[in-house]
Amino acid sequence: MSEIIESVKNLSIGFNSQKGKQISILRNVSTNIKKGETVGIVGESGSGKSTLALAMMGYIKQGLFPLKGECLFKSEDLLKMSSRQLEKIRGRKIAMIPQNAGQALTPNLKIGYQIDEALKLHTDLNKRERDKKISELLNKVRLPSPETMAFRYPHELSGGQQQRVAVAMALAGKPDLLLLDEPTTGLDVTTQAHVLELLRFIAKDTGTSMIYVSHDLGAIAQVSDRIVVMYAGEIVLEGPARKILKEPIHPYTYGLLKSIPKLSLAGLPASMPGSQPQPGSINEGCSFYDRCNLATDNCKKNSPDLEHIKELDTNVRCFNYKELINQNNNLQTSITKKSNNSEANEVLKLKDVSISYAKQKFFDQLLNKISDQNPTVKDINIDIKKGETIALVGESGSGKSTILKSIAGLLKTKDGQIKFENDRILSSDLKMRNPNDLRAIQLIFQNPDESLNPNHTVEQILSQPLKLYFNLSGEELKKNIIDLLKKVRLGEFYMSRYPRQLSGGEKQRVAVARAFAAKPDIILCDEVTSALDVSVQAAVLNLLQQLKEDLGTTYVFVSHDLAVVRAISDRVAVLYQGRLCEIGPSQNVYKFPSHPYTEVLLGAVLEPDPDIKPKLVAEDIVEEKPPEKGCSFQGRCPRKIGDICNSKVPPWQIGENGNAIRCHINIEELASLQQ
Amino acid sequence: MLLLILKRIGLGLITLFIVSLITFVGVEVLPGDACTTYLEREAYGAALDTCIKRLGLDVPAYERYLDWASNVIRGDFGYSLSGEMPINEVLGPRVKNSLVLASVSILIGIPLAIVLGIITALWRDKLPDIMISTITIFSMTIPEFISATLLILIVAIWLGWLPGIVIIPSDATFYELLSNIILPVVAISMIMTAHMARMVRSSVIQVMASDYVQMAILKGVPYWKMVFRHVLPNALLPAINVVALTIAWLLGGVVVTEVVFNYPGLGRLVIESISNRDLPVVQALAIILASIYVGINLIADLMTLMLNPRLKSLQIRK
Numbered sequence A: 001m002s003e004i005i006e007s008v009k010n011l012s013i014g015f016n017s018q019k020g021k022q023i024s025i026l027r028n029v030s031t032n033i034k035k036g037e038t039v040g041i042v043g044e045s046g047s048g049k050s051t052l053a054l055a056m057m058g059y060i061k062q063g064l065f066p067l068k069g070e071c072l073f074k075s076e077d078l079l080k081m082s083s084r085q086l087e088k089i090r091g092r093k094i095a096m097i098p099q100n101a102g103q104a105l106t107p108n109l110k111i112g113y114q115i116d117e118a119l120k121l122h123t124d125l126n127k128r129e130r131d132k133k134i135s136e137l138l139n140k141v142r143l144p145s146p147e148t149m150a151f152r153y154p155h156e157l158s159g160g161q162q163q164r165v166a167v168a169m170a171l172a173g174k175p176d177l178l179l180l181d182e183p184t185t186g187l188d189v190t191t192q193a194h195v196l197e198l199l200r201f202i203a204k205d206t207g208t209s210m211i212y213v214s215h216d217l218g219a220i221a222q223v224s225d226r227i228v229v230m231y232a233g234e235i236v237l238e239g240p241a242r243k244i245l246k247e248p249i250h251p252y253t254y255g256l257l258k259s260i261p262k263l264s265l266a267g268l269p270a271s272m273p274g275s276q277p278q279p280g281s282i283n284e285g286c287s288f289y290d291r292c293n294l295a296t297d298n299c300k301k302n303s304p305d306l307e308h309i310k311e312l313d314t315n316v317r318c319f320n321y322k323e324l325i326n327q328n329n330n331l332q333t334s335i336t337k338k339s340n341n342s343e344a345n346e347v348l349k350l351k352d353v354s355i356s357y358a359k360q361k362f363f364d365q366l367l368n369k370i371s372d373q374n375p376t377v378k379d380i381n382i383d384i385k386k387g388e389t390i391a392l393v394g395e396s397g398s399g400k401s402t403i404l405k406s407i408a409g410l411l412k413t414k415d416g417q418i419k420f421e422n423d424r425i426l427s428s429d430l431k432m433r434n435p436n437d438l439r440a441i442q443l444i445f446q447n448p449d450e451s452l453n454p455n456h457t458v459e460q461i462l463s464q465p466l467k468l469y470f471n472l473s474g475e476e477l478k479k480n481i482i483d484l485l486k487k488v489r490l491g492e493f494y495m496s497r498y499p500r501q502l503s504g505g506e507k508q509r510v511a512v513a514r515a516f517a518a519k520p521d522i523i524l525c526d527e528v529t530s531a532l533d534v535s536v537q538a539a540v541l542n543l544l545q546q547l548k549e550d551l552g553t554t555y556v557f558v559s560h561d562l563a564v565v566r567a568i569s570d571r572v573a574v575l576y577q578g579r580l581c582e583i584g585p586s587q588n589v590y591k592f593p594s595h596p597y598t599e600v601l602l603g604a605v606l607e608p609d610p611d612i613k614p615k616l617v618a619e620d621i622v623e624e625k626p627p628e629k630g631c632s633f634q635g636r637c638p639r640k641i642g643d644i645c646n647s648k649v650p651p652w653q654i655g656e657n658g659n660a661i662r663c664h665i666n667i668e669e670l671a672s673l674q675q
Numbered sequence B: 001m002l003l004l005i006l007k008r009i010g011l012g013l014i015t016l017f018i019v020s021l022i023t024f025v026g027v028e029v030l031p032g033d034a035c036t037t038y039l040e041r042e043a044y045g046a047a048l049d050t051c052i053k054r055l056g057l058d059v060p061a062y063e064r065y066l067d068w069a070s071n072v073i074r075g076d077f078g079y080s081l082s083g084e085m086p087i088n089e090v091l092g093p094r095v096k097n098s099l100v101l102a103s104v105s106i107l108i109g110i111p112l113a114i115v116l117g118i119i120t121a122l123w124r125d126k127l128p129d130i131m132i133s134t135i136t137i138f139s140m141t142i143p144e145f146i147s148a149t150l151l152i153l154i155v156a157i158w159l160g161w162l163p164g165i166v167i168i169p170s171d172a173t174f175y176e177l178l179s180n181i182i183l184p185v186v187a188i189s190m191i192m193t194a195h196m197a198r199m200v201r202s203s204v205i206q207v208m209a210s211d212y213v214q215m216a217i218l219k220g221v222p223y224w225k226m227v228f229r230h231v232l233p234n235a236l237l238p239a240i241n242v243v244a245l246t247i248a249w250l251l252g253g254v255v256v257t258e259v260v261f262n263y264p265g266l267g268r269l270v271i272e273s274i275s276n277r278d279l280p281v282v283q284a285l286a287i288i289l290a291s292i293y294v295g296i297n298l299i300a301d302l303m304t305l306m307l308n309p310r311l312k313s314l315q316i317r318k
């Protein structure tokens, strides 16, 4: 167990800035990987974790170069090897499982060929043996029908299947060390849990060491023996996984863990102020100084060294870490939010809404109707109260965004009505809506990079809605813009910035400010925090909650992340394949009895706690379209009771907690099954 | 798949039909008709009558269109006024000449472009790239008529190595042609190769930066194997359409080059028949050039479809 496989010594990697300065993005990193051990490397985007992982394969991305230090694999420096020598090691001794397998598999080559390539390079098997090995490997990563899988092209597989192929490819050369760079990011919750489970199994089965790089402490917690926390290119904390997760003694790790929303906790996670410094901007002092609540004057001038604490078996880079020892119980707290007034009037009603993407047939087009018997979204009934935050959850393809687009008028409904204020029916055609309704409903998107015009300054971006809806100009316009910026906690000087000069969190704040500029009644949020780092996510969630409490806005909040939804929402609607499964007050939806699909989703959530393991009850199949009749979840339901599920749409049942469940199983029976 | 091919062919035929209508209607709405335009001041008496008879201008327009169209479908383009012979006889040698010029340029230029593009991309910002890129950008920026004239001046007049202009009849044999087309080929290739090499370069660079190439490297695939299996098939796929357009452009006659070198190809025929006001020939050329474009683009689309696994399975599933 103690044999060291790879050891990184004082590694610094950097690039030359346009002004000719040398800027380092990895600074003095040292760590050891032992045989059979899984090390998790965690940090926000830009903290240098992928650079470190790639360097451990002797690979330096274009534009970067090593400044000093070494990466010793079995006491040979990978950074000094020729590409010939490296070809012998890569894939055979150290193999990589990439972040986005969809993009990391060569599109013009069949799956089988790509695995065969690795086998040819790294084993002496002949053609027949290799063919056998390919199906063995595909079988091992639990892909369905391994024989035919080899003849498929990468794009013919789902995201989870592609990731499995990447795992099979990495295992082909029987490596001693597996490097995994965000291998589950971008996958659905259930798929993510399945892939992680597979990786854990492989680590145990083959005794391979693994380096698991991720921004997601939930995933890291599931696989790692040891955790390395990176911040701004440095290791700030390193130690046994359980210690790091339960008793983090570095202020950054502590804050990071607190900013993760947890399933078991209602209320909002605490956020850390600020964001990670840009490479090259720290000249002296601790790199975490301006976000740290334990910072002292000493921290400003001197940078702390990585200190080894023997009794904790931990390395920490902080002068004041002692203040955090035995503070751990505070981790399980959150900010309670004001719950909304349940007496309030309903502002938005969805009545029997169905939406179809099917192309209209010629005659239907003439008659302006859609005759799709099996629409993407069907029979949605939700009444939304004023000032309420209602969340729509479900895996990708469950129709969440589709419903939002329909409310916003971007997509026509097939059947049903969307009623706004006093039961006034909103036209499903954007052009037919009156300007006031357009103002009253605003949308915020997942990716601010795509929704903010890169050629406009923040001032221009924010002045558009103000001019359009309120005809403001001159001094008044400017005053309003400054007010808006203040609301989203951005200073006046941001007005002249372009989106590219903002961090991810700042961009999303500008997007939030733009939505609020219209003084809307309802804001539709589509995965607004999914692209953000956790610490930034917590800040945006708190901001949204604060604005709502001040202004009484109603949110329709779409997310695939059940913990985030738990934190922000008053009520939750669970969707599968465009059909409602369960709806109710959030505290109750997160309690049993639940709809079998909700149960599956809850089981798959990855918590940043090594003692809470995901429960995998359903297969992670991807269904292409909803079933023609019966229950929408019949194809994957682990509790399916028989033919009735295939033939009859299940009825709504109201539980004693007040959540409504749509299932053929009697609700009391569900409760006892789920005990 | 088959349905898709048929659909594409159908669309192509519709395009051709529209082109033929436009050229036909264009001639109709011009003041006068083909005969008065051609004969100009001599448009009276017997000459006019024979001309009208020959072209059948004495029947209503739509009948003439149908007549003309059905003849074209059978491969008969009518009668050239200036050549005083069937258009097919005028076209035949010109088509052959253009074909020769185009195929030689294609055979030399396109492989060269691909090789140069790959070299510049793989040695990006190194000496080979800097040298080749300077030359390609340079030859891209000089207009054809200047480079062609310079070539004549240097190679033909100063050095006297090759004939400056092509002084062969339009029905010369292939061998006669070959020695005469070296300069035109060089002039054409300079521009064409440069453009295509730049495109191949950026396409290869883009693929080299992709995740799957990084993955192949990390898998331990040797460099050249990676280039040939993982990079080139994906990088050259988008080049197919550009190559197709270039071929169509070449086959349709490279007007400027042909005029400067006095080369008897389709391009010069366009100029000649326009300046001779030989409307039947202009009509015939319009249809032929349109067919070349439509045909070649069709082939390119189908090839992309065949070679790109992504599109292929998409189509089959539908």
Ligand SMILES: Nc1ncnc2c1ncn2[C@@H]1O[C@H](COP(=O)(O)OP(=O)(O)O)[C@@H](O)[C@H]1O
Residues within 6 Å of the ligand: A357, A376, A394, A395, A396, A397, A398, A399, A400, A401, A402, A403, A624
């Ligand atoms: N533009 C579109 N055309 C056809 N189908 C679409 C389109 N957009 C989404 N879909 C389909 O509609 C379903 C729901 O998609 P979406 O609303 O984006 O789900 P979610 O937001 O839950 O990820 C999916 O099956 C998706 O493939």
Ligand code: SF4
Residues within 6 Å of the ligand: A251, A252, A286, A287, A288, A289, A292, A293, A294, A295, A296, A299, A304, A317, A318, A319, A320, A321
């Ligand atoms: S050294 Fe100071 S600023 Fe840095 S993390 Fe520790 S307390 Fe905070």
Ligand code: SF4
Residues within 6 Å of the ligand: A595, A596, A597, A631, A632, A633, A634, A637, A638, A639, A640, A641, A642, A645, A650, A662, A663, A664, A665
């Ligand atoms: S109705 Fe049947 S298939 Fe649907 S959730 Fe209930 S048990 Fe499962």
Ligand SMILES: [Mg+2]
Residues within 6 Å of the ligand: A396, A400, A401, A527
């Ligand atoms: Mg979505």
